[in-house]
Amino acid sequence: MSINMKGGQPYAGGYGMPTPFGVIYSTNITPDPDSGIGRWSEAAFMRAMHEGVSRDGSHLYPAFPYDHFTKVADEDVRALYAFLMTREPVSAPAQRNTLPFPFNIRVLQAGWKLLFMDQGRYRPVAGKSEAWNRGAYLAEGLSHCAACHTPRNVLGAEKAADDSYAGAMIEGWFAPALTAANTTPLPWTQDELFTYLRSGATALHGVAAGKMSDVVHDLGRLPDADIQAIAVYFADLNGSSALKTGSDEALAKALATSALGSRLEPDAGAVLYWAACGSCHYKSATTPLSVRPELALNSALTAATPDTFIHIVMAGIGLEEGIPNVLMPAFSQALNDGAGLLCDPPWQHFLPVPVWTTDAPK
Ligand code: HEC
Ligand code: HEC
Numbered sequence: 001m002s003i004n005m006k007g008g009q010p011y012a013g014g015y016g017m018p019t020p021f022g023v024i025y026s027t028n029i030t031p032d033p034d035s036g037i038g039r040w041s042e043a044a045f046m047r048a049m050h051e052g053v054s055r056d057g058s059h060l061y062p063a064f065p066y067d068h069f070t071k072v073a074d075e076d077v078r079a080l081y082a083f084l085m086t087r088e089p090v091s092a093p094a095q096r097n098t099l100p101f102p103f104n105i106r107v108l109q110a111g112w113k114l115l116f117m118d119q120g121r122y123r124p125v126a127g128k129s130e131a132w133n134r135g136a137y138l139a140e141g142l143s144h145c146a147a148c149h150t151p152r153n154v155l156g157a158e159k160a161a162d163d164s165y166a167g168a169m170i171e172g173w174f175a176p177a178l179t180a181a182n183t184t185p186l187p188w189t190q191d192e193l194f195t196y197l198r199s200g201a202t203a204l205h206g207v208a209a210g211k212m213s214d215v216v217h218d219l220g221r222l223p224d225a226d227i228q229a230i231a232v233y234f235a236d237l238n239g240s241s242a243l244k245t246g247s248d249e250a251l252a253k254a255l256a257t258s259a260l261g262s263r264l265e266p267d268a269g270a271v272l273y274w275a276a277c278g279s280c281h282y283k284s285a286t287t288p289l290s291v292r293p294e295l296a297l298n299s300a301l302t303a304a305t306p307d308t309f310i311h312i313v314m315a316g317i318g319l320e321e322g323i324p325n326v327l328m329p330a331f332s333q334a335l336n337d338g339a340g341l342l343c344d345p346p347w348q349h350f351l352p353v354p355v356w357t358t359d360a361p362k
Contacts, residue, residue, distance in 0.1 A: 012036075012090040017063050018171060019156060022099035024063040032089035045081045046074065050121075052113060059109035061097075062117075062156065068144035071122040071137070116157035128236075131225075135233030138226060143219070145230075148175040148211060165237065167303070173210045174308045176299040180239050183302040185250035187240040193231035198224065200322055204251075206293040206300070207322030209312055217320075254296035255283060276331065291326055310337045 008014050013028040031038040037045065037055075044055040052066035053059060060066060069077075097104065113119075122141055124133040139145045150158040151168040158164075167177035176182055186192075186204050200216040201207040208216045219227060235241070281295055288294040295301050300309040314337055316330030 009088075009090045009092065011084065011087050012092040014092060014095050016095070019063060021103040021156065022097060024061055024097050024099065025095040026064070027094050028090065028092045029084055030087050030090045030092075031085050032091050035091050035093045036089060037084065038089060042078060042081050045084075046077050049077050049080075051119065052109070052117070059106045059113070061099075061106075061109060062112065065144045065147050067117050067158070068141055068147065070117070070119050071141035073121055073137075076142070112155060112157065116155070129232070131229045131232045132236060134226065135229035135231070138222075139230050139233055143215075143230070145178070145215075149178050169305070169307065170211060172307055173212075173311055174299075174303050174305050175212070176303055178234050179237060182238060182299070183304070184299050185254055185297055185302065186247050188234065188238055189240045190228075190231045190235035192240075193234050194228055197230060198227050200324070201290045201293075203288040203290040204294075204297055206298040207290070207317060209317050209321050210308070213321040251288075251297070254294055255286070255288070257296040272335075276335065280328075290323060313337075 009030075011028070011030045013026045015026040016023045017026070028036040030036040033039050040048075040055050047053050048055070048060060048064075049066060049069040049072060051070070052062065052064065122137045125136065128136075146158055146165060148170040149165045149168060151163050151166055153159055159166075165178040166181055168175055176184075178188070182188060184205055188196075188205065192202050192205055195202045196205060196208060197216060197219055200213060207213075219230075281292060283292075283294070288297065300312055303309075312328065313335065314330065314332040317326075317328035319325050319327055322328070
């Protein structure tokens with residue numbers, strides 16, 4: 001079975017999302033009357049966004065993140081409807097989802113909603129600034145940052161309260177914690193968050209690759225003020241101002257780790273690293289450079305799982321990802337992943353059991 005992950009016509013659907021329950025395909029939201037939403041009234045569209053109910057009354061799967069879109073203000077949903085209804089209609093019938101019994105029974109989604117969905121528009125939090133509330137509105141609603149950064153329970157719902165933004169696996173990548181639990185040595189301050197979300201890279205934290213690269217591209221259409229608002233919200237959530245102490249020390253330590261070594265290390269991994277990576281990732285400046293990510297400061301190497309790191313080394317980082325027009329080469333022809341990880345079905349990564357091993361290369 002091949003899953004169409006990218007490509008296709010804009011808004012015409014067919015994007016396959018592997019979930020622990022099977023593959024779910026996005027549907028056509030162009031105004032085509034037969035295969036798209038051309039016959040949908042604005043009220044039907046509003047109901048789908050806010051309540052997760054299709055035009056015909058059936059329940060939508062939460063892979064369409066209506067648990068977040070329910071927070072989007074009516075006037076923004078109306079604007080989205082007007083936008084979609086003026087796109088080019090494309091005839092593209094829906095692909096069949098591959099959900100096995102009982103997950104294919106849509107009526108069960110009603111129970112899921114009762115259990116996990118908190119319906120209702122975003123309500124500003126008193127005592128927080130306007131920017132904070134704008135950031136929270138964008139992050140919790142349309143941007144649905146939690147859909148990837150919050151771990152899910154066995155029924156695929158985001159875990160509430162304590163686990164909010166605690167970091168999660170998404171399609172074989174690790175989306176790091178956006179709370180104080182983030183493992184990078186330097187704090188994600190408002191400035192760092194803004195630079196990362198606006199440009200896709202920072203000298204102190206590295207680049208946005210994979211799924212996060214798509215997010216940065218999508219956010220590209222928002223004005224600076226909205227990106228700044230999201231940064232305000234997450235800098236408050238992670239308490240980065242309180243975490244600042246010790247940053248200089250952490251930076252000095254990281255820079256020392258990535259200074260050019262003797263290249264005579266007795267360790268096989270170190271030898272391999274200097275041969276394959278050192279020519280670009282060596283340190284030549286006293287301050288970190290974003291075009292040569294400081295690996296010791298990076299989430300990919302400080303996270304509890306190596307999945308993101310393995311993805312990046314195997315597939316590289318294309319010219320459109322991370323820093324525009326800067327390439328990290330792919331090593332899949334030269335190295336193996338040492339854990340058979342990329343050969344495993346993607347949905348394994350959603351299971352609440354450890355799925356990667358440190359077995360010898362196979
Ligand atoms: C579709 C899934 C997805 C969505 C939605 C998403 N992210 Fe991410 N995010 C990821 C992944 C995967 C990574 C790791 C990427 C990498 O290491 O290059 C990541 C990385 C990050 C990082 C870097 C963390 C670190 O320690 O390196 C930040 C900050 C971040 N995301 C913020 C956000 C914000 C804010 C939003 C909402 C506006 C958001 N993300 C929405 C998947 C997502
Ligand atoms: C030809 C130069 C080059 C080589 C060789 C190279 N890299 Fe990179 N690497 C880069 C560049 C440039 C980036 C930033 C890419 C971007 O923004 O598009 C990067 C990014 C990365 C990242 C992502 C950091 C982040 O912020 O998420 C990791 C991890 C990484 N490299 C690891 C390695 C490893 C491990 C090797 C050796 C197997 C290696 N690189 C070899 C140039 C290189």
